[in-house]
Amino acid sequence: MSATMDLEADRLARATIRRNARNRWIAYVTLSLGVLIFAFPIWLTLVGSSHDASTIGRGDVPLWFGPHAISNYVSAWLTGGEATRTTRSVPAWVMLWNSLNMAVLIAVGKIAISLLSAFAVVFFSFPGRMIAFWLIFITLMLPVEVRIIPTFEVMVNLGLINTMTGLVVPLIASATATLLFRQFFLTIPDEYVEAAKIDGAGPLRFFKDVVLPLSVTNIAALFVILFIYGWNQYLWPLLIVSDRDLETVVVGMTKMIGNGDAQNEWNIIMATAVLAMLPPVAVVVFMQRWFVKGLTETEK
Amino acid sequence: MATLSLDSVKKQFAATQVLHGIDLEVADGEMIVVVGASGCGKSTLLRIVAGLETATSGHVRIDGRDVTALEPADRDIAMVFQNYALYPHMSVFENMAYGLKIRGMKPAEIRRRVDEAAQMLEIGALLERKPRQLSGGQRQRVAMGRAVVREPKLFLFDEPLSNLDAKLRVQMRAEIRRLQKRLGVTSLFVTHDQVEAMTLGDRLVVMHQGRAAQVASPMEVWGRPADTYVASFIGSPAMNFLAATMEPGGGAAALKAGLAIGFTDGPRAGEAGMPLTLGIRPEHIQLGQGGLDLAVDLVEPLGSETVIHGTIRGGETLTVRLPIPARGIGAVLPVILPWDAFHIFDGSSGRRIEPA
Ligand SMILES: Nc1ncnc2c1ncn2[C@@H]1O[C@H](COP(=O)(O)OP(=O)(O)O)[C@@H](O)[C@H]1O
Ligand SMILES: [Mg+2]
Numbered sequence: 001m002s003a004t005m006d007l008e009a010d011r012l013a014r015a016t017i018r019r020n021a022r023n024r025w026i027a028y029v030t031l032s033l034g035v036l037i038f039a040f041p042i043w044l045t046l047v048g049s050s051h052d053a054s055t056i057g058r059g060d061v062p063l064w065f066g067p068h069a070i071s072n073y074v075s076a077w078l079t080g081g082e083a084t085r086t087t088r089s090v091p092a093w094v095m096l097w098n099s100l101n102m103a104v105l106i107a108v109g110k111i112a113i114s115l116l117s118a119f120a121v122v123f124f125s126f127p128g129r130m131i132a133f134w135l136i137f138i139t140l141m142l143p144v145e146v147r148i149i150p151t152f153e154v155m156v157n158l159g160l161i162n163t164m165t166g167l168v169v170p171l172i173a174s175a176t177a178t179l180l181f182r183q184f185f186l187t188i189p190d191e192y193v194e195a196a197k198i199d200g201a202g203p204l205r206f207f208k209d210v211v212l213p214l215s216v217t218n219i220a221a222l223f224v225i226l227f228i229y230g231w232n233q234y235l236w237p238l239l240i241v242s243d244r245d246l247e248t249v250v251v252g253m254t255k256m257i258g259n260g261d262a263q264n265e266w267n268i269i270m271a272t273a274v275l276a277m278l279p280p281v282a283v284v285v286f287m288q289r290w291f292v293k294g295l296t297e298t299e300k
Numbered sequence: 301m302a303t304l305s306l307d308s309v310k311k312q313f314a315a316t317q318v319l320h321g322i323d324l325e326v327a328d329g330e331m332i333v334v335v336g337a338s339g340c341g342k343s344t345l346l347r348i349v350a351g352l353e354t355a356t357s358g359h360v361r362i363d364g365r366d367v368t369a370l371e372p373a374d375r376d377i378a379m380v381f382q383n384y385a386l387y388p389h390m391s392v393f394e395n396m397a398y399g400l401k402i403r404g405m406k407p408a409e410i411r412r413r414v415d416e417a418a419q420m421l422e423i424g425a426l427l428e429r430k431p432r433q434l435s436g437g438q439r440q441r442v443a444m445g446r447a448v449v450r451e452p453k454l455f456l457f458d459e460p461l462s463n464l465d466a467k468l469r470v471q472m473r474a475e476i477r478r479l480q481k482r483l484g485v486t487s488l489f490v491t492h493d494q495v496e497a498m499t500l501g502d503r504l505v506v507m508h509q510g511r512a513a514q515v516a517s518p519m520e521v522w523g524r525p526a527d528t529y530v531a532s533f534i535g536s537p538a539m540n541f542l543a544a545t546m547e548p549g550g551g552a553a554a555l556k557a558g559l560a561i562g563f564t565d566g567p568r569a570g571e572a573g574m575p576l577t578l579g580i581r582p583e584h585i586q587l588g589q590g591g592l593d594l595a596v597d598l599v600e601p602l603g604s605e606t607v608i609h610g611t612i613r614g615g616e617t618l619t620v621r622l623p624i625p626a627r628g629i630g631a632v633l634p635v636i637l638p639w640d641a642f643h644i645f646d647g648s649s650g651r652r653i654e655p656a
Contacts, residue, residue: 191385194352199399200373209398213389 042277049073049270056266072271081256081268088244089256092272095249099231100279102167102248106230107223109172115215118181119207123193133182140175144236152239162243171236177222184218185211220290228280249276302363302376302453302486303328304349309358311344311510318344320510321358329484331477333501335491337533341510342490343458349488350456351375362453378447379456382463384439386431386446392418393427396446410449417448420479437468444479455480455487461496473499494534498522506530524643528650531579531643537607537619539579543647548572550656553644557592557614564640566655575647582607582621584641591636594618601626608633 044063048056051066075081080089120126121133144151151170160166188211196206237248247255253276256269304326311319318341326332334342347353349360351372359368367375378399386395393414400410418424421441431439440460447455457476461469477500480487491497497504498518506514506521506529514526525531525539532538544553550567552560553576561578594610606626610633612618620635644653 189383189385191381191383192387194350194372195379195381195385195387197352197372198350198377198379200402201398205402210387210389 045270045273049267049274051267053263053265053267056270057263068267072267073275076268076271076275080252080272081265090244090247090252092249092275094245095247095252095272096275096279098164098246099248099250099276101164102233102237103227103230103279105164105168106171106233107226109168110174110177110226111219111222113172114174114177114181115212115219117178118185119211121178122182122185123203123206123211136175136178138175139173140179144171148235148239155240160240162241162246164246166240167237167246167248171230171233174226177226180222181215181218184215188214217290220287224283224287227283231280303361304454304486304488305359305361305364306345306349307359307361309345309348309355309360311341311348311353312356318510319348319355322505322512324505324512324515326486326488329486331480331487331489331500331502332505333489333491333497333503334505334507335494335497335501335533336507336513338492340507342492342507345507346379346456346458346488346490349454350377350379375454376452377454377456378450378452379458380443380447380460382459384431384443384460384463386439386442388431391428391430392423392434392442392445395431395442396449399446399450413449413451414445417445420448421445436464437472440464440468440472444476448479448483453486455485455489457487457489459491460489461491462493469496476500494536498534504534506533508533524652525579526652528577528579528645531645535581537582537621539581539643540585540618541645542578542580542616542618544576544578545647546570546572546574546576553578557612557616559592559637561637561642562639563642563644563655568644568653569656570653576653577645577647577650579643579645580637580641582619584638585618585620585622586636586638587622587624587634588636589634591634592618594620594633594635596629596631596633599626599629 044061047062047065049072050069051062052068052072055062055066076092078091078093080091080095082089117132117136121129121136155161155166155170158166160169192210193206196210201209232250233248234250234254237251241247241251244252249272253269253272256265256272258264304324306322306324308321308323309319310317310321322345324332334345336342344353348355351367351370351374355368359366361367362375362377386392387398390398396414396417397410400413405413414427415424418427421444423438423441423445426434426438426442431442434442440463443460460476461472464472473496476489489496489500491500501518503515503517504521505512506526508529514521514530516524516526521530521534525534528541532541543556544561545556546568547554547560549572550563550570552562554560555578592612594608594612596608596610598609600607600609604623604625606622606624606629608620608622608629610618610620618635620633645651646653
């Protein structure tokens, strides 16, 4: 009696193991397909950046690396390819430098401003606090694209066309980040505020000694998102910057694709595209350590 | 080393009056426990003393100095919170040192004070740890340590033991009491737990709906409760209340259940037939013939003691605590209500009536 029951239990257990193994296989196959679909264009770009201009110009789509990688990257980095009749070329390092400046300034600026405004909205009660909050909230509905004409005019009047300031400042105000920090600050127990009051810490001291350290992982997460947001800006840089020495890589790359007057140097464009991908990837990889740390060490 | 004095402190949140005028004089070194049901305004009172909340009216004086308008940091107080409120990103040492650092104390002096407090609380080995690496009891000690290093005029405790398990609570209770006695710091301790209140306080403030129902020593509160609320709140199981009326002459009461109870400590003022509430604690009721018959509903064995719930003639419920084992308790129990164990309350206001 007991022996047959053991057998039955054994059979059931093995069936479960088989079923789990099959489910795992389905998951792996699905994920692999997904990775293929996402990775294929990037693969094409990588491979394309290692052939000479004529290979791609002929319309071939090579699937494996060619011999010209080093020369392509060197010329993309140093010259940005040959100038055409209508446009001069800009070296990739200039564009990358501009993009890096813009993205870092936007991310840092957004974080600084939203930290302070969220701090004010959450930890102080002052007349018009809710009005201030709703005003910030409403600007969510007015992204850069919607207010682009008036913003452009303001920048013209201030003489900020073709400056890094003009490029960065209008992109800094951020309702989203303010809201995120507000939500996070609301989870900080009132007792910390009260303990700090009894300890004799003033508001700025409390901000520096308690709020900021507790927000580190949120700041890191937001930095990644905002850095990529800044890096990928297209419309505003296109409008505000005409000086090619201030051109960002996202805008610059589209200008490298000509209007048909001349042969496109696809190899150089692909190399530039690969270079343009590296900083966001680096930021994600580097900051990921912070995320994971923040996720595993829940402090509170 | 300080006295604390509250002078008709009132607090109103929007339309709701939370404190209806609290008066209190606390002597130097005294441990006052504010006890009452949840929502009666205990925390609000404590926070007004701390300066975290502003009183709608009234005054708070520490050592004779009116601090009503001062910031918490300027009142020279320390507070222990229910959830400890230790800064999670700071080590135990930094947590304890933070207030001293802000006050601009020299690092050597900070070190000395923290070490001294840590030794006293036996947390010397934990100074480099983060709060999340501590057990509940250890966090509790650190929270105490943070208060102690300040060497304040006043300790304020807001239910600091209610996040601990029962055993640890008893242990920490005794430790807090020892520490407070040793340091001699005037303290205000808020709790909803009557046992905590009875064991910790030099005096209790029993709060009821924003009023101090009674301010007295634990034994006084237990032995001569000021009204039926205090009588039912302090003591476990709670005091029994029986409806009665005054007999002519004020020397006795007639229970609704049909028994006459003489006032052994002297007659009360009041006309005959006036409604009374007579209170008697379950442990003062005895087994024996010649009293009432208790129809037993429920028997709760506590080992050597037994708590028995039942009803008496007239339908009133009665709880009895007897020093006998539960076995062999029948359906009907003859009980005696000793006259000298009764507390006499006004039947309508609930106030205690003393002998005239
Ligand atoms: N900030 C506040 N705003 C409005 N009502 C409050 C506030 N703080 C406390 N109360 C109310 O005051 C009453 C007493 O609260 P509290 O002092 O915390 O009670 P206890 O500590 O005795 O449980 C409760 O009814 C509570 O809802
Ligand atoms: Mg409370």
